[in-house]
Amino acid sequence: MNKSFPRRVGIPRAISYYNNYPFYLGFFNSLGIEVILSDKTTTKIINEGAKYVVSDTCLPIKVYVGHVVNLLDKGCECIFVPSIQSTGYKINNCSKIRGLPEIIRNVIDREFTMIEPTLDKTENIGLNDFCIETALAFGITNKKEIKKAVQKGFELYDNFFKMTQAGLPYHEALDNAVNGRYVNKTADIVKPLSVVIMGHGYNLFDERISLDIIKKLEKMDVKVYTSLNVSREDALNAIENLDEIQYWANELELTGTAAHFLNNRKVDGIIALSAFGCGPDSLMVDEIAYHCKEKNMPLIHLTIDEHTGEAGFITRLEAFVDMLMRKKRAMISKKSQAVVRTDEIITLKKEKMFTSAVK
Ligand code: SF4
Numbered sequence: 540m541n542k543s544f545p546r547r548v549g550i551p552r553a554i555s556y557y558n559n560y561p562f563y564l565g566f567f568n569s570l571g572i573e574v575i576l577s578d579k580t581t582t583k584i585i586n587e588g589a590k591y592v593v594s595d596t597c598l599p600i601k602v603y604v605g606h607v608v609n610l611l612d613k614g615c616e617c618i619f620v621p622s623i624q625s626t627g628y629k630i631n632n633c634s635k636i637r638g639l640p641e642i643i644r645n646v647i648d649r650e651f652t653m654i655e656p657t658l659d660k661t662e663n664i665g666l667n668d669f670c671i672e673t674a675l676a677f678g679i680t681n682k683k684e685i686k687k688a689v690q691k692g693f694e695l696y697d698n699f700f701k702m703t704q705a706g707l708p709y710h711e712a713l714d715n716a717v718n719g720r721y722v723n724k725t726a727d728i729v730k731p732l733s734v735v736i737m738g739h740g741y742n743l744f745d746e747r748i749s750l751d752i753i754k755k756l757e758k759m760d761v762k763v764y765t766s767l768n769v770s771r772e773d774a775l776n777a778i779e780n781l782d783e784i785q786y787w788a789n790e791l792e793l794t795g796t797a798a799h800f801l802n803n804r805k806v807d808g809i810i811a812l813s814a815f816g817c818g819p820d821s822l823m824v825d826e827i828a829y830h831c832k833e834k835n836m837p838l839i840h841l842t843i844d845e846h847t848g849e850a851g852f853i854t855r856l857e858a859f860v861d862m863l864m865r866k867k868r869a870m871i872s873k874k875s876q877a878v879v880r881t882d883e884i885i886t887l888k889k890e891k892m893f894t895s896a897v898k
Contacts, residue, residue, distance in 0.1 A: 544678035545652060547573035549615035551606035552580065554599060554636060555623060557740035561699040561716040563619070566670065566692035570679055575615050577606040580747040584609055585845050591646040597814040598844050599741050600635050600642065602748060607643055617652040618643075621669070624659035625788065631661070632788040633819050652676075695719070703767035708753075709744045712767075732863050733762035733805065737797040737827065738812035739789055739820075740766070748843065749812060750852050759860050764806060766796040773799050781830055787819045797827045801836055807863045808837040810856075815844040837863060 550556055550563055556576075567574050578584065580602055588605025610618055620640045625631045635642065640655035656672035657664055667689070674685045699716035703709060707724060715722050734756065742748050743765060756763050766774070774795025778785055781798050785791065793811075800806045809831060813820035824840050831838040839859045841852065 544676075545617035546571070546677075547575055547615070547617065548654060548677075549575045549577065549607075549610035549613075549618040551603055551610060551618065551620070552577045553603040553606045553745070554639070554741050555621060557744050559696070560713065561695035562692040564692075564717050565695035566673075566688045569688035569691035570674060570677065570684065572677055575610065575613065577609040577613075580606070580745050582747070585747070589845055592642070595816055597635065597817050598748060599739070599814055600639075601845060602741075602745070603639065604643065604646060607647060611647070611649055611651060616650075617654060619654045619673075621673075622655055622657045622659075623788070624657060624664075625661040626658070627660050627785075627788075629661050630785060630788055630790070633817075636788075704770065706768065709740075709765075709767060728762060730760050730762040732760065732807050732860065732867065733764065734808045734810050734863070735764040735796060735800040735806045736810045736812055737766075737793045737824070739792060739814075742812055742814060742843070750843070750847065750849055752810075752812060752841075752852075752856070755853065755856060756860070759857070761860055764796075764800060766792040769796050769799045777802055781826075783826060787823065789819065790823065793820065793823045794826060798830070801827070801830060801834060804836075807867055808839070808859065810859070811838060811840040813840070813842055815842045837866065 548567060550560070556563075564574055584605035585598070585602055586605070587608050588601040588603065591604045591608070592601055607618055607620070620643050622637060622640050623632055624637045631637070640653055643653060654673060654676045656669045656676070658666065658669040670685055670689050670692075671682075674680070674688070679685065695716050698721045699712050702712035702715060702722060702724075705724065707715070707722065711722075736743060736752065738749070743752070746754075753763050753765075769777075769791075771791060774791040775785065777798035778790065778795050780802055781794075783794060783798070785795070787793075797809050797811070800809065809827065811820075811824045811827065813824060828838055828840070830836075837859070839855065841855060843852075
């Protein structure tokens, strides 16, 4: 490797990190490139990011900018900011994710190298091209070496994916995968209530952005499902069953996941968690809200921004969980009354039969 090329790269703990980090880590490490992660999201990181962009920018982008600043402050001079345009033919990301390198270049006026490969399946620029472009930025051109790095990336990613599908919590699966461990454990715990949260991984699994919604619900004795519990095929089928089409790159995570649980009725309610001012989310949540109304499935839409207060957030969650619990109790009591009535009718019939027999 040429000495003038960077030997370490910073990865902002935001946006594509949440779904792809095991792949990125395996890929870079296999090429001999050290990975530096930004710190976990804090209020300071959010406020820092918010300073650089116009106020109506969505929260995840403010957070992303904050993480880039965090890496620069740590002395990292080479940062990975991929431009993920589309993840399938005409399956697009929103304009902010597509233009992430442009946003960073225009708002952060500091000296650093940006590694900005493009993935655009609509234009036939697939993962292979994406990885070759990335490796080239580090002066690596050997195809065999790049292929091996892609395989290593997939090895970590596949383990992570299999563990989450088996029911392992997100952070546990991530920790195992990046440390080269595979834990074959299914954890299907039964709780009195269950919900599915439809939301982007970068909102849901960032404990600061989501105000740790998953743990809060678990403390309320609610079983939580997310997109990690739904296979790609099931999410696609669910969208088709609702007569909808996949347009957005995150459609499987949101519409597909909610639709899957709406169709199989395995949950008592749906929670939509989205960033204030997000265009794609408002369309997807509206679509699901329409079908929930038709199928009588309770839904709550929680929007978040940097000013969202924890107390109000908890109150809304508690009110929703209370409502689900009342609904469930009412349903159980209705069912048991129906059973009692059926028993009474059977007893009456038996009595009648007995009386006519002895007459
Ligand atoms: S999809 Fe929405 S929340 Fe995500 S980056 Fe785009 S506008 Fe922001």
